[in-house]
Amino acid sequence: MVEEAVKSSLGLNWLLIFSGPYPSGQYILVVVDEHSRYPEVEIVHSTSAKVVIPRLQGIFARQGFPKVLKSDNGPPFQSQEFADFANACGFKHRRITPLWPEANGNVERFMGTLNKFVRVCVSGNRNWKSELNQFLMQYRATPHSSTKISPFEALTGRKMSFGLPDIPKSDQAPVSDSIVNNDAMSKTKMKAYADQRRHTSESSLKPGNHVLAKQPKLNKLTPPFDPDPYTVIEKKGSMVTAERDGRCLTRNSSFFRPIKNAVMLEDEEEYEAPQASSPESSIPAAPELVSSPESSLPSAPDITLVPVTPRRNPPRSTRSVLPQKMKDYVMSKPK
Incomplete structure (x- = not known):
């Protein structure tokens, strides 16, 4: 059931995120397919819904409408205009847990590669905007470390033609089966490593706690x-x-x-303050002093002081015989 669900959701579950702002004041809108890891990148000048929606319409014109679009909790994704756009296109908009980027890990991982590409271009005095399409072509044609298949081949079912010769394999398994197996194994290893590194345990929180x-x-x-x-x-x-x-x-x-x-205020009983007493009653009565005869007092025992001699360490003996390790040395007295 899980494999069939993954196969049928290729190209239908997309992840969305923003990167920036960059020194030029621009942002990068990134949309990544959750299963094939195929990226779509758009350069925008604002993160408002009026700017984001036309760019998403262009991506959907090439890839089709998704079933689920997962994004962070940015301002454009919480507006009523974006909610109306999702209803008109017929996809479900899901927002991830705030301040928890691991919930959108696939697109966050691509953002690390994209930002590294931009930094390399800037350090080499190259225009990263003009080289962005070449970077995307190389990324889409390179086998992904999790699926072992290039994002282009995983999404379209064929390998990208980019000038290099290719030898077809007749006994090659279907692309969808390879994606399911490789992706499941990779995610299992990453989850086990993350759980061990963070010492995770199942949360015991329940509604009402x-x-x-x-x-x-x-x-x-x-x-x-x-x-x-x-x-x-x-x-x-x-x-x-x-x-x-x-x-x-x-x-x-x-x-x-x-x-x-935990003790909440609403569960506590009302506290009753003690009634104020009169000044006279608040002063305790002084106890009566009872005299006792001198004979009732115990006599002090006789104490005899004994002189204590100071402790002296015994005189240190000098060794007349050399140790074993110094027998090969010849020692003579100074003249």
């Missing part, structure tokens, strides 16, 4: 967690939504710390 939320460090005295507790209202996988005073906060489960033996 009281938690503390991690907060940004403003100075050296800022505590790592907000002292005002939140209440968990929803948990979806590793994404947890907590609420406090009508404000909802959605983060990964690692951003919350459960409060043990």
